[in-house]
Amino acid sequence: MSTETIKVKAGDLKPGMGVKSVVRFSSEFSYLDKGTINFLKGMFKDAHVVVKQKDGKHTIPIVGLKLGDHLTAVVNIPSSLRLDSLDEETVGVLRKKGCEEFLITASSLPAPEPVAAAVIGGGDAKIRARRVAETNTFLEKIGLAAEGRSEAAAGVEEMFNQGRSGKPSNKPAMEAVEEILKNDTSTAMVAVAGLKASDQTYTHCVDMSTIFHDACLGILSDGVKTLPEKLSRSTLAAGFMHDIGKSQVPKEILESTKRFAVDSREMLLMRKHVGFGAKILSDAGMDKAMINVAHYHHVKKDTSLPSSYPDVDYSQVMPMTRLAAVVDVYQALIGKRSYKKNWVPGKAVEFLSSLKGTEFDGAMLDHFLNAIGKYPVGSLVRLSTGDLAFVTSIQGQDLDSPVVAVVENAAGEMLRSHLLIDLMIETDISITEVVDHYEHYSANEDQAFQIFSSLNVV
Numbered sequence: 416m417s418t419e420t421i422k423v424k425a426g427d428l429k430p431g432m433g434v435k436s437v438v439r440f441s442s443e444f445s446y447l448d449k450g451t452i453n454f455l456k457g458m459f460k461d462a463h464v465v466v467k468q469k470d471g472k473h474t475i476p477i478v479g480l481k482l483g484d485h486l487t488a489v490v491n492i493p494s495s496l497r498l499d500s501l502d503e504e505t506v507g508v509l510r511k512k513g514c515e516e517f518l519i520t521a522s523s524l525p526a527p528e529p530v531a532a533a534v535i536g537g538g539d540a541k542i543r544a545r546r547v548a549e550t551n552t553f554l555e556k557i558g559l560a561a562e563g564r565s566e567a568a569a570g571v572e573e574m575f576n577q578g579r580s581g582k583p584s585n586k587p588a589m590e591a592v593e594e595i596l597k598n599d600t601s602t603a604m605v606a607v608a609g610l611k612a613s614d615q616t617y618t619h620c621v622d623m624s625t626i627f628h629d630a631c632l633g634i635l636s637d638g639v640k641t642l643p644e645k646l647s648r649s650t651l652a653a654g655f656m657h658d659i660g661k662s663q664v665p666k667e668i669l670e671s672t673k674r675f676a677v678d679s680r681e682m683l684l685m686r687k688h689v690g691f692g693a694k695i696l697s698d699a700g701m702d703k704a705m706i707n708v709a710h711y712h713h714v715k716k717d718t719s720l721p722s723s724y725p726d727v728d729y730s731q732v733m734p735m736t737r738l739a740a741v742v743d744v745y746q747a748l749i750g751k752r753s754y755k756k757n758w759v760p761g762k763a764v765e766f767l768s769s770l771k772g773t774e775f776d777g778a779m780l781d782h783f784l785n786a787i788g789k790y791p792v793g794s795l796v797r798l799s800t801g802d803l804a805f806v807t808s809i810q811g812q813d814l815d816s817p818v819v820a821v822v823e824n825a826a827g828e829m830l831r832s833h834l835l836i837d838l839m840i841e842t843d844i845s846i847t848e849v850v851d852h853y854e855h856y857s858a859n860e861d862q863a864f865q866i867f868s869s870l871n872v873v
């Protein structure tokens with residue numbers, strides 16, 4: 416083992432370091448009193464000390480220390496004292512007692528922290544500081560958003576159960592809507608929807624709702640990033656209730672993990688949810704737009720497609736419903752389905768782009784893709800530097816250049832602090848691919864979510 420040593424000041428001493436010698440002390444050690452001698456004999460038992468006397472420096476066993484000696488170093492510290500791997504408490508004692516400088520075995524020094532290959536150029540320090548502050552504000556909401564999502568899904572389930580028992584009520588959904596508005600968690604919930612897999616029915620309605628809301632926000636707010644509260648409330652509610660008619664479909668069909676054939680009895684019954692939903696909402700006196708969403712969100716632009724229902728002219732489908740249709744399919748792609756793998760948002764966006772003109776209203780699809788981004792927030796992406804990063808926000812109209820936080824360097828080392836890069840400013844760096852976070856982080860289904868929600872951006 417290498418015996419190379421490095422000089423370290425008390426302030427830089429860390430647990431795990433191995434002390435070979437103490438080479439500088441505070442002034443109390445230049446004329447030793449009884450208490451200090453006892454401390455030295457206890458802490459450095461069987462070591463040697465270097466003392467300064469009239470005729471020069473002498474190295475003597477520590478037991479030979481006398482009152483009034485001038486101590487300059489403690490050397491030959493035996494490994495049996497366990498100072499070759501300090502614990503937190505010993506670090507504190509050494510500092511407190513006035514040991515000021517140490518020789519540390521080089522092999523015990525902690526490995527340098529892995530760094531990202533991405534190098535930040537000049538940029539504007541103020542913009543950078545603002546991006547970090549905005550990102551932290553957003554990240555603080557992720558935990559709350561994940562909780563809110565689970566609670567809202569339980570509310571949707573309750574709403575469905577009430578519907579099954581013949582007493583449909585929108586109360587649980589409206590309570591969830593108010594909670595989202597109060598906590599301002601819609602955008603954070605959209606990120607959670609992309610990071611955490613979901614169930615087929617209840618969470619689908621919650622994710623559909625927040626994605627739909629944020630898509631409307633992106634389309635209508637013109638970059639202002641707020642919607643009039645009434646509109647916020649109605650878009651969220653429309654999302655929550657678009658599948659309310661499924662409460663009239665037998666639970667064993669609704670929650671089945673089987674994929675039913677297009678002409679099967681089960682599928683025909685399932686398809687009736689749109690008519691059931693429209694009736695429930697019109698009976699409850701809901702507004703026309705919300706009823707239209709529930710009734711026509713499965714109508715395709717090409718109404719002759721086998722997946723299009725009910726049979727109605729496309730002109731009957733309101734613009735808001737045409738957007739809801741895009742969001743519904745997007746959520747189905749990123750949500751968990753037992754009969755197919757769930758897609759990460761960046762891949763789902765690529766796929767949706769290919770369906771333009773047949774399934775969806777082209778203009779609405781474009782609006783949606785602009786709002787959600789080419790790399791939706793929460794996407795894991797590879798950068799041209801080789802580093803791996805999470806998308807944390809989309810700024811402006813340049814969808815190729817979101818703000819990202821680097822989580823892993825090109826060597827595959829996980830980073831402890833995550834460099835924030837605004838790709839609109841750092842134009843030398845670009846995204847080269849979308850990485851499937853379920854495949855990349857496979858320790859458990861929630862690993863990507865856990866990493867994202869504990870990002871430490873700098």
Ligand SMILES: [Fe+2]
Pocket residue numbers: 657658688712713
């Ligand atoms: Fe539906």
Ligand SMILES: [Fe+2]
Pocket residue numbers: 619623657658743
């Ligand atoms: Fe749906």
